[in-house]
Amino acid sequence: MDVELAVDAMELAGHIDHMVLFSGDGDFRSLVEAVQRRGVRVSVVSTTSTRPPMIADELRRQADQFVDIVELQPKISRDATERAARETREPRHFLQRGTIQQSAAADEGEFEG
Numbered sequence: 289m290d291v292e293l294a295v296d297a298m299e300l301a302g303h304i305d306h307m308v309l310f311s312g313d314g315d316f317r318s319l320v321e322a323v324q325r326r327g328v329r330v331s332v333v334s335t336t337s338t339r340p341p342m343i344a345d346e347l348r349r350q351a352d353q354f355v356d357i358v359e360l361q362p363k364i365s366r367d368a369t370e371r372a373a374r375e376t377r378e379p380r381h382f383l384q385r386g387t388i389q390q391s392a393a394a395d396e397g398e399f400e401g
Contacts, residue, residue: 289384290313290316291313291372293316293319294316294319295362295397297309297319297323298322298323299324299349301323301326301328302326302356303310305328305329306324306328306329306330307319307328307330307331308331308332308333309331309332310333310334310357311332311334311346312332312335312341312342312343312344312347312348313344314344314346314347315401316332316347317344317346317350320332320347320351321349324350324352329352329353330350330351330352330353331346331351331352331353331354331355332346332347332351332353332354332355333354333355333356333357333360334348334357334398335356335358335382336348336356337356337358343367346367357391372399381386390401
């Protein structure tokens with residue numbers, strides 16, 4: 289997956305002004321440097337709040353901007369009470385496996401519902 293992301297980023301570099309990378313993997317430092325050489329500004333989103341930090345120091349230093357995902361939490365997370373209320377109003381529908389009898393009836397074209 290890392291290679292695919294890097295290839296896609298390099299292909300897009302000529303068409304974008306700003307790339308946002310949600311990763312802390314230090315292996316992406318050279319990718320960030322390469323797209324920066326093509327004139328693309330790079331923001332990296334990860335966190336330093338965990339122990340150990342989830343971002344490699346060299347990646348954080350290479351980025352034009354580092355955004356700690358903890359700072360984004362109020363903007364991107366749902367309020368727990370809002371989520372609970374929505375789940376109460378909108379029950380989730382999951383695929384359910386039928387019984388053996390239902391499956392056999394469906395195979396024979398006799399199953400309704």
